[in-house]
Amino acid sequence: MDAVQEEYDVVIVGGGHNGLVAATYLAKTGKSVLLLERQDHIGGATVSAQAFPGVDARLSRYSYLISLLPRQIIADLDLDLELIRRRYSSYTPLPGTTQGLLVDNNDDGITAASFAAIGAGADVDGFSQLYERTGKLARRLWPTMMKPLLRRSEARDLVGDDQLWDDFMERPIGEVIERSVQNDLVRGVVLTDGLISTYARAHEPDLSQNRCFFYHVTGGGTGDWDVPVGGMGALTDALARAADAAAVQMFTGAEVTHVSPDGQVRYELDGKSRSLQAGRVLSNAAPAVLERLLGNGQGTQPSPPSRPEPEGAQAKVNLLLSRLPKLKDPGVAPEAAFGGTFHINELYSQLETAYEQAGTGQIPDPLPAEIYCHSLADPSILSPELRGTGAHTLTVFTLHTPHRLLTEENNERMRSELQAATLASLNTVLAEPIEDCLLRDSDGGLCVETKTTLDLEHTLNMPGGNIFHGPLSWPFVEDDAPLDTAAQRWGVATGHDRILLCGAGSQRGGGVSGLGGYSAAMAVLEDDAAG
Numbered sequence: 015m016d017a018v019q020e021e022y023d024v025v026i027v028g029g030g031h032n033g034l035v036a037a038t039y040l041a042k043t044g045k046s047v048l049l050l051e052r053q054d055h056i057g058g059a060t061v062s063a064q065a066f067p068g069v070d071a072r073l074s075r076y077s078y079l080i081s082l083l084p085r086q087i088i089a090d091l092d093l094d095l096e097l098i099r100r101r102y103s104s105y106t107p108l109p110g111t112t113q114g115l116l117v118d119n120n121d122d123g124i125t126a127a128s129f130a131a132i133g134a135g136a137d138v139d140g141f142s143q144l145y146e147r148t149g150k151l152a153r154r155l156w157p158t159m160m161k162p163l164l165r166r167s168e169a170r171d172l173v174g175d176d177q178l179w180d181d182f183m184e185r186p187i188g189e190v191i192e193r194s195v196q197n198d199l200v201r202g203v204v205l206t207d208g209l210i211s212t213y214a215r216a217h218e219p220d221l222s223q224n225r226c227f228f229y230h231v232t233g234g235g236t237g238d239w240d241v242p243v244g245g246m247g248a249l250t251d252a253l254a255r256a257a258d259a260a261a262v263q264m265f266t267g268a269e270v271t272h273v274s275p276d277g278q279v280r281y282e283l284d285g286k287s288r289s290l291q292a293g294r295v296l297s298n299a300a301p302a303v304l305e306r307l308l309g310n311g312q313g314t315q316p317s318p319p320s321r322p323e324p325e326g327a328q329a330k331v332n333l334l335l336s337r338l339p340k341l342k343d344p345g346v347a348p349e350a351a352f353g354g355t356f357h358i359n360e361l362y363s364q365l366e367t368a369y370e371q372a373g374t375g376q377i378p379d380p381l382p383a384e385i386y387c388h389s390l391a392d393p394s395i396l397s398p399e400l401r402g403t404g405a406h407t408l409t410v411f412t413l414h415t416p417h418r419l420l421t422e423e424n425n426e427r428m429r430s431e432l433q434a435a436t437l438a439s440l441n442t443v444l445a446e447p448i449e450d451c452l453l454r455d456s457d458g459g460l461c462v463e464t465k466t467t468l469d470l471e472h473t474l475n476m477p478g479g480n481i482f483h484g485p486l487s488w489p490f491v492e493d494d495a496p497l498d499t500a501a502q503r504w505g506v507a508t509g510h511d512r513i514l515l516c517g518a519g520s521q522r523g524g525g526v527s528g529l530g531g532y533s534a535a536m537a538v539l540e541d542d543a544a545g
């Protein structure tokens with residue numbers, strides 16, 4: 015282990031993928047960079063893990079698909095990362111029937127026939143036009159993501175289509191969905207992109223569902239969600255190699271306990287409290303965590319712009335199966351259905367009911383959930399022996415299970431109730447119980463693990479289990495927002511010159527994008543260039 019110096023140009027609080035991105039860009043310019051991570055490993059929410067004892071499968075434990083990571087970051091940092099494009103966009107069973115909607119990116123004919131089979135033939139054109147429109151939004155705005163922030167009116171001019179802008183950026187997304195498509199299932203498929211970790215309804219006046227939708231349909235200028243070969247851990251491994259090559263000093267098991275506006279950082283390592291001085295402190299920890307680190311009884315005003323309390327709205331369930339389960343729908347192969355995003359009980363009307371049920375303190379019944387099978391696209395996460403047996407992984411992400419349902423006292427009970435509700439929801443669309451397909455680990459336990467929002471708060475220090483570190487922001491600022499400093503122009507300001515955000519909680523940082531880290535690095539370099 016390298017000795018810790020007393021002073022660094024940059025100290026990074028947290029070793030998530032964004033912290034690694036910021037560290038590497040800055041160290042490559044010759045700055046001394048120290049990264050402190052509280053867990054015993056780096057990666058934050060972008061890690062692979064052998065989740066089940068004795069079973070050689072490396073699951074993407076938290077995040078699993080990549081859309082928002084710009085190819086420029088991969089190239090700049092020379093990351094050895096392979097992404098696979100999925101053929102199928104989604105499959106959604108029609109509840110109570112043996113049919114479902116398959117959206118095949120490679121075959122418009124198959125998709126149109128599937129629309130017709132569920133009685134939604136009239137929505138084929140509306141559905142594809144809606145995504146042509148979001149495609150235009152993506153092509154105009156995605157190229158701005160690695161530049162200083164635009165103002166709202168500049169972004170609107172750049173899009174150059176007032177109706178498009180109003181439909182997606184100014185009016186609740188429920189309006190454009192209801193105008194574009196009529197079928198309950200088709201509307202639900204569209205809306206789900208606005209509800210990832212976002213407890214909102216289609217017509218929510220605060221437009222949180224629109225912001226979530228925006229980031230889900232614009233990544234890479236196409237909105238495609240790709241599979242990282244080797245799982246999410248492959249991204250962290252590649253970033254760690256790049257950080258190491260750039261001489262970033264990294265410590266795990268190092269929890270930062272206090273940050274002062276003058277750049278002093280206190281942290282615990284090996285049971286000892288230590289302190290050092292940084293020219294700049296970049297927080298990969300969530301804004302709400304940084305507020306606590308800055309406050310900490312020292313009388314310092316919380317600095318990031320005041321935001322609502324972060325609240326996630328999902329549980330994550332990882333499963334390992336002996337084989338893919340049989341579907342109720344005989345018309346679609348499980349390999350196609352599980353090859354894209356498999357929506358369960360996500361009709362537009364079911365999403366509304368689920369929102370209401372969660373609002374009265376219940377786990378929604380049936381529980382809306384989306385499933386994806388990583389090992390279909392990328393079998394490399396399974397050992398050759400497991401692969402040979404036909405085993406597969408499934409990752410389930412629930413909607414409308416907001417953090418307000420969880421407390422320290424009920425977390426254990428809720429974890430098992432959420433797991434049971436997830437499996438029950440899945441079973442409504444299967445021709446056999448999913449339990450019959452679950453593998454057992456070497457201790458005889460079923461290969462299923464569930465993470466609640468509170469589990470994420472405990473493990474990853476994500477306040478409220480919010481996977482974006484807080485409510486998502488637009489990729490532009492208001493016309494009257496101050497843009498005087500480099501940190502403001504890059505969306506990483508905290509109110510203290512030396513302290514910057516560098517994680518998902520920065521203006522454009524949510525998701526696996528590296529954009530929080532990139533923006534913070536650019537702000538530091540721009541400041542230094544200005545002297």
Ligand SMILES: Cc1cc2nc3c(=O)[nH]c(=O)nc-3n(C[C@H](O)[C@H](O)[C@H](O)COP(=O)(O)OP(=O)(O)OC[C@H]3O[C@@H](n4cnc5c(N)ncnc54)[C@H](O)[C@@H]3O)c2cc1C
Binds near residue numbers: 032079081481
């Ligand atoms: C279950 C789940 C599924 C998701 N699925 C996807 C997906 O498929 N695609 C996608 O794009 N996004 C997904 N996301 C969101 C995405 O993973 C996150 O937004 C992103 O990874 C955040 O990266 P980050 O580097 O900013 O922060 P994090 O990954 O949260 O890392 C922050 C790091 O800071 C450390 N830290 C915090 N406080 C301190 C402290 N005081 N001292 C030292 N270290 C500290 C933490 O331990 C952590 O390692 C998902 C997230 C979750 C949880």
